Amino acid sequence: MSLPKKDLIKGTGIPVMENDIDTDRIIPARFMKTVTFDGLGNYAFYDARFHEDGSSKGHPFDDPRYRGGSILITGRNFGCGSSREHAPQALQKYGIEAIIGESFAEIFIGNCTSIGIPCVSLNKEDVESLAQLVQENPGTEIQIDLVNKQVRTPEENFYLEINESFRKSLAEGTWDTTAALLQNKEKIEEVYRNLAYIKGFVA
Amino acid sequence: MAKNLFNKVWDMHCVGRLSSGQDQLFIGLHLIHEVTSPQAFQMLRERGLGVLHPERTFATVDHIVPTASQSRPFSDPLAEAMMQALEKNTKEFGIEFFSLDTDYQGIVHIIGPELGLTQPGMTIACGDSHTATHGAFGAIAFGIGTSQIRDVLATQTMAINRPKVRQIYIKGELQKGVFAKDIILRIMADLGVEGGLGYAYEYTGPTVSRLTMEERMTICNMSIEGGARVGYMNPDQTTFDYLQGRRYSPKGAEFDRAVQFWKDLASPPDAEYDDRFELDASSIEPMVTWGINPGHGIGVTQNMPRVADAPEHEREGIKKAYAHMNFKEGAPILGQKIDVAFIGSCTNGRISDLRDAARVVKGRKVASGVRAFVVPGSKQVARQAREEGLDRIFQEAGFEFRGAGCSMCLAMNPDKLKDDEISASSSNRNFIGRQGSPRGRTLLMSPAMVAAAAVNGRVVDVREYL
């Protein structure tokens, strides 16, 4: 499968500056009653965005100033909780192409990477200054450069951190893992045949 | 320095290093359920791929099953469609499915161990973050997303970064009325909800050695709430005794060989760790969460935190928690009124949990105005509870005794909080909206504490009821 390279992502930001945003918040469980990922974009952050009567709570995802934004800016431990890939899928279908935060939960970051959404970390001060810049000038173009490991705005450059294997696979367009895994079929079978519990624990 | 169990098991299953730098890890046991797997099967079809080792994958249905009436078709057409998709997928790809028609259906993390599928030294993956539960047996078990389910189905392997290992050494005698749930809630409160990012947790020490398998599972289960994707314990005689005679456990001479192999896996005394944390279990009180993440736990006799007293980086989160919970800063949690009592989930839906709760409930009545229900974690747990007469104890007290499933742990079935109701819950997550109402509020605690809260209509100290 040939995939686009995610070496340089450009877009405007949507700041959702909170810590410990869990995947139940990103996509409440009741919207996961489906056998596909289609249509999930409508439900991203649903309960944080809408009152029970459907009126808007003024969440950044509905703030006209950030309309068209594709880079989510957030705090610490984003995506904690459930392993649901529905969460990154909902964000992607809403239009999010990359996430900048202080830190990310591990299963979440793996899920994002496997569907081509880079999650990059900046230190606390840098995230806050980036969020402030976007709040003051919502149309500001942000660039995420995975080759030079930088987040760039017209005003400032920040050094970003990302797990090296995630960086490499996103930048090179090899983040869909199935093909790479399948290449080692013989080695897979060898490991399999040698496992104690497959061999009946006979040495 | 010697290798710990984690690294031994990982190395046995490592197929090689991928060009991305990640390891390709063989998955010895793959468990699936109806919520996170249908899209993975769809991806296989779109790519013309099959399932490489269908005999290493097992399926059950848990998240969406109604627990009041389980007759088909389900009254919720969306739930019915998910059920049908799983039936179709398991049939088409030749995967064993413990459906509602079998005696073995239940929450995926409950049935793996009780069937003997979960064994020491395996790598276990499931599209569910509480997969670390299986680590109680000395397996390396972790949650994965749907794209990774696709990979495991297609290749029986997945791409993953090797985490570091933190030893959590627990010593000291537990006080009466303090349970495994309290240990893990205390660890979350001490280390924080992101303290485990990048780590696998090895829980060890004299207190852990004395715990039963069910208690061990409760602790490993909630590792993810502290950010650790993996939590495990070293296998010992307790583990082997539990496994003997289970449906999928090795039998006869093979079992004896297995025990020898499993013993050798345990981390030796001089094993190496990347980090270490020590906890004195005798200092733990029954725990209750007051806020909106599992790290917001306090001893039942303590007061809720004041924003001004909290470290600066936590204040924002604590303010958010108060805004949602509508509690008063610095107030006691003891005496807080509740509306719902829920006993169940993969954390605390096993037979010992039901026994602990029944002991408190026996001869007492659920307080008026409280909706109370018990949802066994599996059909086998339900059957055992009936044999022991626990169902009657609960029902006579005014609890409902339901069919097996996840139920109000995440409210994908009809069991939900209404409006801003407060539940005392034996589950694992108190996230905003988790129990089905965007304004609902969840207090996490042990099953015995939930039982005591149910009969009082408010949070009480279970130590006074034993």
Ligand code: SF4
């Ligand atoms: S009981 Fe709760 S945490 Fe456990 S698998 Fe079900 S929904 Fe997930």
